Structure formats: structure tokens, C-alpha cells
Amino acid sequence: MQAESNAQGWRKIAVQSWQVMTLGLLLSVVSFPSLAAESLEAELTSLEAQSVTGDWQATEExxxxxxxxxxxxxPALQVRAGLIRARNAAIGGNEDRGLAMLEELLEQAPTDALRLDVHSLTANLAMNIGRYAKAFEHLGHGLDLLDVVDDPAPRARIYGHAAMIYTRMGEYEQATRFGDQAVAMARETGNRRELCVELERLSNAETETRGWIARHATISDAERTCEAANDELFGAAMIRKRGLLYRDRGEWAQALVVLAQAREAIGELGFARGMIVVDLDRAEMLIEMGELEKAEGLLDGTIETLEARGDLMDLERALIAAAELAEARRDHESAAQYYRRAREIRIEWEERERDLRRTYLRTAFETEIQRQELELLREQARVADLEATTQRQRRLFMGLGYAATAVVSVMLFVLLMRSSRERRHFRRLSERDSLTGLLNHSHFFACAQQALDEARADEQGFVLVLADIDHFKQFNDTHGHAAGDGALRKVAALFHRVFGEDAVIGRVGGEEFALALPAWNREGTLARIHRFRRKLEPLSYDGQRLQITLSFGLVEAGEDLSVRAMHRLADEALYEAKGAGRDRVVEADHERLDPVDQ
Ligand SMILES: Nc1nc2c(ncn2[C@@H]2O[C@H](COP(=O)(O)OP(=O)(O)OP(=O)(O)O)[C@@H](O)[C@H]2O)c(=O)[nH]1
Known part of the structure; x- marks a missing residue:
């Protein structure tokens, strides 16, 4: 009784489609992590299993x-229940409702692993009802989640769906890679049913990418695994595939035996479409072998059934087989009719395929464009970053440049100031007497000449005076050299005080001084010398008061007298003053001037 109700359930499911059946199968192998609410969890696990082997309406109840x-x-348990309900809705013929339920589940799914399962199921369901763009979109999202989901079960499922969808697209290389991953992941789960499904998908992808031996190994492995998992439907499908493998190698007798086994197994399951497909396989072979009667028996009613079901691919195959059969019987008119109809079906089929391909390419293209745009954005961000860094560096360098320039400028300024100060210092050293600060001999006479020239230009008077400290040797000898220095400094300071800023004053010998007095005359000069002599107080030194005196020679500028000539005259006058007893002023006698000096 149980077996009968199961068989009925299978028939109902089989009415939907081969692919939709795989959805239920997949869900049955889910091994979700154990959660709280043990009993509910156990109930759900049992439901997931029943959704494959039992009636979807029973699971719904x-x-x-x-x-x-x-x-x-x-929420995790709710999402698992939701996945079963969405699948049920699709199997019950309400695919749109199933897809809408899956959209909601995506919002609710509390873990990436569950979200991955929702994407897997959505991709599979959308693919089965020709919503290719949606299928590719969810497959893409699911594959993206592989980075964050470690659980091998949902990983195996998304890889398996990817293998299936890529096989459907004719992208066999990629499909094989996904198929290998799916099988590897399914082995990790230790779940035989999962492995059975993924081996079947890999075997589909491998048809165009691997040799006979590899394909045979996969199919045999699948057959054994599906049998061990008690999955009769996939087991039967694998037997059929093994039969086709023999056919492909030309081992027709062996192929027919195995296909007959497959037909029997599928017949026991009551899987109508599966039976038609295997009958077609066998009919095609029998026609080639010339066994026309047997082939005709297998094809009987097939075309009508497939037309009613709208299975275009199988219908085309059946029409071609019928055409070949008619041809073999030399019924060319019927053969031509079958071929014509087969062509029409092919056009219709290809139109659908083109639609699928276009959607795939558009999706792939859009993904590529998005990737490129993303890359471009990243590149732009990188360039902007680089520009900002460069700008920062430029500003930094400019700042450093300004700072360096400022530092260098300050240093240069300091150096300039120092060097000009030093220049001034050295010039002063070269022009002045270090002890008294008065002009030295050579600078005094240069300045005196200039002052004389200016006085002459201004038609003003000019007087030159020489002064010499009396008995200075004796003073030095008596009181010491330092006292002598003090006396020299005191005399110099007094000259300045008495004759003022306008007088050019120099120390022109050891204890000899000279004064050039522009705009002065002899009377004024004599009066001022007398004031100087009065003011020359005794020098306090070592507790003693030391009085010094000076002798003076004075000369007033006559017409065309050079400073040199005036110096000679003044010197003579000074000599006279010394000879006359010192501490006095003698005026020069212009008459005594040597003509050479003028
Ligand atoms: N303390 C000191 N003595 C100096 C300096 N320059 C020269 N003398 C001294 O000045 C003295 C000049 O001596 P003399 O030329 O003989 O003349 P005097 O002793 O002043 O005698 P009369 O000029 O004839 O009155 C020497 O003893 C020099 O050593 C100086 O810078 N400091």
C-alpha cells in the first residue's frame, strides 16, 4: 500500500519536469546544523526527506x-520550512508564487549558509521555468557567498546548480569545473544522496570535456552511490547513461541490454518521460541496426505524447527517428513530412535556446561591465588618492622650500650683517688708533686733506694743530707704561670734548696728536687751545696726582697750502715750542715755508 502511494506520488512529480524533481531531491539531502527545538528540527528533517520520496501535497499538510x-x-527553522513550501508551490505548478516565497526567505534567512540555499533553489527554479536572467542573478549571488560559507552541504548545492546551469548553456568546461567542486563538497558531507546528485550533474558536464574512461568512471560511481542512497530514480538515470556510453563506443548489443535495464527500472518508478526518452534511445539504435519492426513498436504513440507535453527536444528526436524509419522503408513522402516537422520544431527549440543564450550573454556582459565599472571606480579612487598624496607632498615640499628659503635668507642676512659689522670693525681698526679711538696717522691726513678741500670750496678758514705731550718718556719711566696709556686716553678724550664733533682729530705719533679744524681761524683756535690747557687736570693714578703738559704748533691755511705743507709748518712750530721750554703754543711762520711744500 505504502509502495503504491509512493509510486503515485512519483507519477505526480514526474508530470512536472525532470529538473523540478531534482529540487525536491536536493532539499531532502540538506543536513542543516542542529538547532534548538529538537523535535521540530527532527520533524523538519523528516519532512525534507519526504518532500523527495513522498507526495508534495502530503508534506504541505x-x-x-x-x-x-x-x-x-x-528563524533558521522557519526558513527551512519556507524552502520546502516554495519548492512545493513550484512543483504544484505555481512557480511565480514559489519564486515570490523565495524572495521573502532571502530577507529572513539568518545565516549566509541559508541565504546560499535560498539563492541555489531560486536559480534552479528560475532556470526550469525559463526565467534565465533571474536564474543567473541568483546563481551569481550564491557563488559570491562561497567566500563566507564553510558548510560543505550548501556549497555542494550551489556548485551543483552552477554545473547544471552551465551545462544547459553549453559552457561545458566551466560546468565541469563546477561539477568537480560539487562532487568534492558532497563527498565532504558524507551524504550519499547529495553525492549521487552531484555525480549525475558532473556526468552531464563531462559529456563534452572528458574521455570515455573518465565518463564511465563518473557514471559507474554515480550508479553505485545512488543505489546505496536508495535513490531509484537517479539510479535508473545512471543505468541509462551507461547504456548510452556503450552506444557511443559502438557496442550496440551491450548498449541495448543496459538500456533495457534502464527502461525497466524507470518503468517501475512510473516515470513517463523517462520511459519515452529511453524508448527513443533504443529506437534510434534499432533503426540504425535495421531492426525496423522493433523500432516502430518503441516509437508507437511517442510523437503524440511528446507533442501533448510540449517537450520540444525529445519531440524533434522522435520526429527524426520516425523520418529515418520511413526512409528505411522507402516511404519518402512520410519521411519528408517528418523531417519538415522536425525542422519546424528545431526552429522553435532554437528560438528558445537563443533566448536563453541571449539572456546568459547579456547577464555575463552586464556582469563584466559592472566589474569593469567597479575596476574603473577603484582606479579613479586610487588616482584621486594619489593626487591628494601628491598635493599633500607638494604642499609639504613647498612649505619646506619656503622654510628653507626663509632660513637661508635669515642666515644670509645674519652673515651679511656680521660681515658688514666685521668690515666696519676692520675698517675702523685700519682707520683708528686702538688706544685712544682717534684717527690714525694715515687716515687723519687723508681726512684732513678732504676737510681742507671742502673748507676751501666753501671759502672757509682751516687750521691745523700739532700737539705733543711733554717729557712723556720720563712720565712713562716714572709712572709706568700703563699710566702713560691712561694719560694718552685722557688727552684724546679732552681734545674731543673741547674741539667738538666737527674737528678732525688724530693720534699721529706715539704721544703726538693732530687736529684739523675746518671753518676755524687762528684766534678761535688759540682760544680753544688755551681752554684745553686749562682743563687738562692732573691725572689720578695709583693714589698720585700726575700733571702733564703739552706743546702745540699751529698753522692757519694760506692760499694753496697742502695739508702736507701745513703739517711741516706746524711741526716746526711745535719743535719751536719744545725748544722754548714746552707747555706753550707756537704759531707757524708761513715765510719759512719751503717752496717745494706748497
Ligand atoms: N705709555 C705709552 N708710551 C708711549 C706710547 N707711544 C710712545 N710712548 C713713549 O713716548 C715717549 C716719547 O719720548 P720722546 O720722543 O723722547 O719724547 P719726550 O720724552 O716726550 O720728550 P719731549 O717730547 O722732548 O718733551 C717714549 O718713551 C715712548 O716709549 C704709548 O702708546 N704708550
């Missing part, structure tokens, strides 16, 4: 019964 418990349950 059980889910309804669980509704109150589920409303209070952990």
Missing part, C-alpha cells in the same frame, strides 16, 4: 500542522 510551532520557532 504536515507543514500546515506544524504552523503554530513554526510561528514560534527559530
Amino acid at each position: 504536515r507543514l500546515d500542522a506544524l504552523a503554530p510551532q513554526l510561528a514560534e520557532a527559530d
